[in-house]
Amino acid sequence: MSTDMSTVDRNPAEASGVRGRLRGHSELGVCVLLLAVGVLVLTDALSLPTDFTQRGPLGPKAVPVVVGTLLLLISALLARDVLRGGRGEAESGEDVDLSAPADWRTVLLLAGAFLLNAALIDVAGFPISSALMFWGAAYALGSRNPVRDPLVAATVSVVTWVAFNELLGVPLPGGPLMGVL
Numbered sequence: 001m002s003t004d005m006s007t008v009d010r011n012p013a014e015a016s017g018v019r020g021r022l023r024g025h026s027e028l029g030v031c032v033l034l035l036a037v038g039v040l041v042l043t044d045a046l047s048l049p050t051d052f053t054q055r056g057p058l059g060p061k062a063v064p065v066v067v068g069t070l071l072l073l074i075s076a077l078l079a080r081d082v083l084r085g086g087r088g089e090a091e092s093g094e095d096v097d098l099s100a101p102a103d104w105r106t107v108l109l110l111a112g113a114f115l116l117n118a119a120l121i122d123v124a125g126f127p128i129s130s131a132l133m134f135w136g137a138a139y140a141l142g143s144r145n146p147v148r149d150p151l152v153a154a155t156v157s158v159v160t161w162v163a164f165n166e167l168l169g170v171p172l173p174g175g176p177l178m179g180v181l
Contacts, residue, residue, distance in 0.1 A: 017149015038071030109140030
């Protein structure tokens, strides 16, 4: 008679404690994360200053309050589903080789591109820092075209900067290109 160790608790005292009750309910961690983000969004939204000259009836608090409230609602509904026995479907790997190890080089290159953007955005401005980020992300994901990649990255970052700065009225740092663009 063989015993499958995954179905038998190794420590009977541990099975009766909190860890035993939470075993198989790892999705509750996602609920806690959603709850924390929802509380953070609501706290931050409610502390936004409202100006009597705001445009329109909604003001700057409307969207963050809705998003924070929905995060709290989704957290509660997911927790209820998990505690009633609902389980997330395991990854079937239809387009992913689950036996392959993680590609940490790509992850670290992407993280480096994002961190470089965060470090340079105030110094070099949004168009330059974002172009470097887009180019770095394209390189990290396997694109190696030395002409197309920087051109596409520069075009996307400048178009994004113009869209936010000119069309939406959201000022992004222009850096040294401020007088040129």
